[in-house]
Amino acid sequence: MQPSFIKELQTIVGTQYVLIDRESLAVYGYDSTPEIESLPGAVLLPGTTDEVVRIMRLCNEAGITLTPRGSGTNLSGGSLSAGGVVVQTSRLNRLLEIDEENLTATVEPGVITSALHREVEARGLFYPPDPGSMNISTMGGNVAENSGGLRGLKYGVTADYVMGLETVLADGDTLRTGGKVVKDVAGYALNPLLVSSEGTLGFFTGITVKLIPKPQGKITMLAHFPALQDAALAVSAIIAAKVIPATLEFLDKVTIKCVEDYAHVGLPLDVDAVLLIEVDGHPVVIAEEAAAVAEICKKHRCSFFQTAQNPAEALKLTEARRTALSALARLKPTTILEDATVPRSCIAAMLKIIQDAAKKYNVVIGTFGHAGDGNLHPTCLTDERDHDEIKRAHAAFEEIFDAAISMGGTITGEHGVGLAKKKYLPKLVGKSGIKVMRGIKQAFDPKGILNPGKIF
Amino acid sequence: MDYVKLINCMRCGMCLPSCPTYKETFLETASPRGRVALIRKLQEGELDQSERLLEYLSLCLDCQACASACPCGVNAGELVAEFTCERKTDSGLGFMEDLILRKLVPHPDRLETSMVPMRVYQKSGLQTLVRTLGVLKMFPKPLERMEGLLPPLPTRPLRQEIQEVTPAVGTERGTAGFFLGCVMSLIFSDASRATIKLLSSLGYRVITPRNQVCCGAPNMLGGDLEGLKEAAHTNVDIFGGFQVDFIVTDCGGCGAELKKYGHHIEGEAAAAFGSKVRDISQVLALHIEELHAKLKPLQQKVTYHDPCHIAHCQGIRKEPRDLLKLVPGLEYKELEAADACCGSAGTYNITRPEMSDRILQRKLDTVRASGADILVTSNPGCLLQLKKGLADQLPAVKLMHLTEVLALSMSS
Numbered sequence: 001m002q003p004s005f006i007k008e009l010q011t012i013v014g015t016q017y018v019l020i021d022r023e024s025l026a027v028y029g030y031d032s033t034p035e036i037e038s039l040p041g042a043v044l045l046p047g048t049t050d051e052v053v054r055i056m057r058l059c060n061e062a063g064i065t066l067t068p069r070g071s072g073t074n075l076s077g078g079s080l081s082a083g084g085v086v087v088q089t090s091r092l093n094r095l096l097e098i099d100e101e102n103l104t105a106t107v108e109p110g111v112i113t114s115a116l117h118r119e120v121e122a123r124g125l126f127y128p129p130d131p132g133s134m135n136i137s138t139m140g141g142n143v144a145e146n147s148g149g150l151r152g153l154k155y156g157v158t159a160d161y162v163m164g165l166e167t168v169l170a171d172g173d174t175l176r177t178g179g180k181v182v183k184d185v186a187g188y189a190l191n192p193l194l195v196s197s198e199g200t201l202g203f204f205t206g207i208t209v210k211l212i213p214k215p216q217g218k219i220t221m222l223a224h225f226p227a228l229q230d231a232a233l234a235v236s237a238i239i240a241a242k243v244i245p246a247t248l249e250f251l252d253k254v255t256i257k258c259v260e261d262y263a264h265v266g267l268p269l270d271v272d273a274v275l276l277i278e279v280d281g282h283p284v285v286i287a288e289e290a291a292a293v294a295e296i297c298k299k300h301r302c303s304f305f306q307t308a309q310n311p312a313e314a315l316k317l318t319e320a321r322r323t324a325l326s327a328l329a330r331l332k333p334t335t336i337l338e339d340a341t342v343p344r345s346c347i348a349a350m351l352k353i354i355q356d357a358a359k360k361y362n363v364v365i366g367t368f369g370h371a372g373d374g375n376l377h378p379t380c381l382t383d384e385r386d387h388d389e390i391k392r393a394h395a396a397f398e399e400i401f402d403a404a405i406s407m408g409g410t411i412t413g414e415h416g417v418g419l420a421k422k423k424y425l426p427k428l429v430g431k432s433g434i435k436v437m438r439g440i441k442q443a444f445d446p447k448g449i450l451n452p453g454k455i456f
Numbered sequence: 457m458d459y460v461k462l463i464n465c466m467r468c469g470m471c472l473p474s475c476p477t478y479k480e481t482f483l484e485t486a487s488p489r490g491r492v493a494l495i496r497k498l499q500e501g502e503l504d505q506s507e508r509l510l511e512y513l514s515l516c517l518d519c520q521a522c523a524s525a526c527p528c529g530v531n532a533g534e535l536v537a538e539f540t541c542e543r544k545t546d547s548g549l550g551f552m553e554d555l556i557l558r559k560l561v562p563h564p565d566r567l568e569t570s571m572v573p574m575r576v577y578q579k580s581g582l583q584t585l586v587r588t589l590g591v592l593k594m595f596p597k598p599l600e601r602m603e604g605l606l607p608p609l610p611t612r613p614l615r616q617e618i619q620e621v622t623p624a625v626g627t628e629r630g631t632a633g634f635f636l637g638c639v640m641s642l643i644f645s646d647a648s649r650a651t652i653k654l655l656s657s658l659g660y661r662v663i664t665p666r667n668q669v670c671c672g673a674p675n676m677l678g679g680d681l682e683g684l685k686e687a688a689h690t691n692v693d694i695f696g697g698f699q700v701d702f703i704v705t706d707c708g709g710c711g712a713e714l715k716k717y718g719h720h721i722e723g724e725a726a727a728a729f730g731s732k733v734r735d736i737s738q739v740l741a742l743h744i745e746e747l748h749a750k751l752k753p754l755q756q757k758v759t760y761h762d763p764c765h766i767a768h769c770q771g772i773r774k775e776p777r778d779l780l781k782l783v784p785g786l787e788y789k790e791l792e793a794a795d796a797c798c799g800s801a802g803t804y805n806i807t808r809p810e811m812s813d814r815i816l817q818r819k820l821d822t823v824r825a826s827g828a829d830i831l832v833t834s835n836p837g838c839l840l841q842l843k844k845g846l847a848d849q850l851p852a853v854k855l856m857h858l859t860e861v862l863a864l865s866m867s868s
Contacts, residue, residue: 019483021508022503022506023485023494023503023506023508023509023512024483024484024485026493026494026497026502026503027484027485027489027490027493027494028484030467030493031467032466032467032468032469034466045482071469071472072467072469072484073468073469088482090482091482112473133468133469133470135470135473136469136470136472136473262527262529323470323527325468325527326466326468326470326526326527326528327527327528329464329466329468329527329528330464330527330528330529333460333463333464334463334466335466384463385463
């Protein structure tokens with residue numbers, strides 16, 4: 001990177017917010033994605049939208065690439081840059097407005113997801129998306145990746161809540177899409193296009209999300225299943241019985257053991273699977289739903305059914321699920337986490353395929369995830385120093401992805417394509433899919449400076 | 457350093473929201489995940505041991521909040537401390553480090569004598585004069601800070617005053633060896649006096665060996681592993697000479713270090729010593745009902761700050777709260793982010809004053825929001841730091857050690 005270019009960046013954001021020392025660049029060379037590292041040329045921490053605009057213009061003119069980054073908890077390598085500029089959103093972290101008349105919240109991209117939860121819930125409102133990393137993930141990152149979470153089954157994902165965006169485009173112009181209106185059919189629907197664009201179409205500087213009233217009550221339940229397939233069938237049966245739990249999470253034996261070792265919440269160690277189920281809403285309705293869920297679990301041979309007796313107990317059970325990924329990581333140094341997603345009626349078949357692939361390639365795979373929405377997280381526990389095993393792990397995942405696609409599913413339900421899934425995307429969307437995406441990219445970013453090399 | 461400990465970090469980022477310096481800076485280099493990565497890259501040869509790298513690592517408070525947050529069991533704070541220690545072992549101690557860690561700290565007599573001028577300074581009125589005139593502005597910054605942190609000293613260190621054996625009140629239920637921390641003895645002797653009183657009134661014969669030495673935590677902090685081992689050997693030998701059920705301390709920092717003696721030095725005696733160490737709150741919590749019967753009402757509002765060395769390093773959170781809630785009339789209010797570091801962190805508040813002040817400010821803001829009349833904590837580092845902070849900004853809030861509150865309730 002040219003010294004004159006660095007100097008211009010320093011003029012825009014201030015010298016202390018331009019990181020170019022080797023040490024800083026080294027630690028911005030990773031995010032939460034295993035096995036992928038890539039050194040940026042500079043890291044910037046702008047403090048205002050205007051600074052973002054000026055950075056973007058400068059990069060576009062100089063032909064230097066720009067990659068937005070939140071807290072770096074991305075799981076597909078999407079926040080990494082090869083020699084370009086990384087723009088961290090952390091200082092753009094103001095909660096601009098909570099509009100109780102229109103039920104919206106407007107934030108800057110660096111606002112932490114759980115901080116927004118706290119603020120809106122204090123007003124009796126609710127912002128449902130709750131990705132596993134919500135205590136540190138940023139709203140900008142959530143929008144760019146279209147993050148899901150535990151409550152996705154009933155409440156949907158980030159895309160279902162984004163109403164308006166202010167996006168700085170590659171040429172430095174600002175694009176405003178949507179707003180506070182509930183209905184809007186003027187022109188192409190650009191919000192959904194920008195959500196999950198993984199930083200390749202623009203840099204979000206303002207995000208308006210929809211809020212809903214906070215559910216009045218919640219019942220948290222845990223069911224133990226001696227047989228894995230019974231748990232999977234129970235998931236499909238619950239959905240088929242027209243009960244839509246807020247959360248319907250699955251943990252297999254490997255995962256249960258790890259979570260219990262870490263969180264000590266009294267999970268059983270002698271069963272094949274547990275389901276964590278939460279129903280929320282009006283107290284009368286959830287009592288009925290909880291009874292229906294209990295009935296179905298018992299019919300599917302659950303060996304034990306537990307209902308949390310108080311909020312503290314409920315929180316402990318859900319926290320255990322939230323730590324599943326990291327707890328698994330205790331077993332081996334390297335953890336490869338995937339998020340292949342299938343239509344939820346196929347959960348049982350998908351679990352079988354994961355188990356068979358693990359056996360065939362002789363790797364340890366723990367599976368947990370959002371069973372209710374068909375989004376499983378098969379997680380391979382390995383050691384990056386064992387190249388042979390890593391190779392086998394990738395072979396196993398390739399089979400899992402192929403199976404997901406053949407069932408009408410997808411290669412990634414919520415982590416994004418980024419660098420990690422790039423080679424599988426053509427299989428899923430075909431030539432025409434890639435062609436359309438390239439066309440869109442061309443329209444937004446003709447010089448290709450925004451987060452290049454990601455998705456396709 | 458064991459390479460596996462470094463690659464165990466999966467970079468999930470769960471540690472980020474718990475790290476005081478990350479919360480202040482949002483810089484990856486100032487985060488636990490970043491520090492582990494820096495050490496790892498140094499080991500892999502990708503980075504050199506540059507001044508800048510050491511500077512980044514030295515911003516770590518070693519509060520170990522990251523260890524509590526890490527589901528993979530990585531302790532970034534400890535890894536940084538271990539790295540510093542290994543580096544110092546290679547490079548040797550500096551002149552001042554050698555003077556303080558080897559010639560002063562391990563010798564209670566010398567340590568106590570070194571405080572005499574301070575006591576004279578305070579008692580003679582010189583302190584008032586110096587502070588009024590602002591003379592300290594002429595000296596290096598760290599000296600001014602050290603002076604500002606020091607509360608009024610007791611007339612004599614507790615170690616010189618206390619009887620070696622304090623008999624149990626009533627029927628004797630057991631023997632507690634009391635590990636008297638240096639700073640507790642030199643500065644917060646009232647709290648340790650309260651600790652002994654509580655133990656004896658609950659039926660413990662309390663033995664406070666007069667020849668015990670510093671726990672070695674300052675050595676660890678300064679990267680002097682040999683000095684730490686020496687201290688451990690001495691204390692294990694001394695306490696081994698008495699038949700005690702527990703080795704009790706009312707200093708969070710000492711407790712955390714003493715519990716690790718079994719790791720630091722070999723042998724059964726060290727392991728046995730380590731397994732007997734208890735924070736005072738752990739022992740008192742064994743006798744909740746009995747203690748409750750002895751407590752009289754205190755009509756005040758109290759809140760509790762978790763010392764890192766107690767919450768993060770020893771995993772003790774419930775006992776101190778249970779004990780405070782035991783006092784009749786005392787209204788307990790939970791402090792927001794109670795287990796966030798106060799910025800004291802050994803000598804951090806002297807070596808890194810600017811960052812320390814920012815972290816302290818967050819703590820003071822939460823104390824103000826709690827509306828408490830009394831702020832309780834149980835570690836001398838926190839007591840020093842918070843005493844100064846409260847004096848500057850919240851003079852109406854009283855700062856007390858956990859045992860002082862309980863002893864006050866017992867005698868009121």
